Amino acid sequence: MEELSKQELELLRILQKNCRFDITELTERLNMSRTSVYDRIKKLENEGYIKDYVALVDHKKVGLNFTVIVNVALNSQRIEYVEEFLEKVAVLDEIMEAYVTGGIFDVILKVVVKDPDAFNDFVTKKLSVIPNISKIQSSFVMRYIKQSTVLPF
Template structure:
């Protein structure tokens, strides 16, 4: 992939903030024609800079009030163990984000559920039954300080 132009970077910044763009607004802000803006967007999509367009839903408005950061240790760091664990984790709807990590724990999960009872059921019936897990530690989110999907470059 080639280096992004300043206009491509500016376009990506705008779309990160609001993907429901008004083409007239974009043409004015970028000082480009409609065709050029559309062509650049299609190019950025094709090259994988834009992965998807989504609506960010407020979890509390839909009744998912309980967010937990879960640190998971595996009994082994062998590739096949890690890969099996990852395949199992992606099946769990409650897991919003999952990171295989280096350091003290092997995986960090962001889990969003209705309440502590639902979280307890998630641990007992879904997470702890994955055979490669040796330890689970939970931290309950008390307050969101910063929540963003926007990359700065």
């Protein structure tokens, strides 16, 4: 793996947040004028159907080779304690996805880091110091079977 420069890494960060489409390709595929395509896109954006434009970056190419599914049980389900926990995990860059769930665990997290040592640092220095955690259980991803951002409609 070739190491990327700081500028290249920053470019990836920007593209993940705001990746634009090719308007010419869209007009040809949809058989619409540029103005019509822009108007439709603007409408979908304004109505919240389009949330963002991103570039999907291969996590292994940028050195994030270790994915972990983390189940977290909380001591209390009082709304103020749960909200505090959710606010704190929402700002942790290592967490790619977070879900409040029913059942044995209260929250499921998808964490992506460089290696097991980085995961240990994440748990000991960032996750376990958040108040209201009673149990953390981790499952290490051995192989990806399917990953998709395409909704089936």
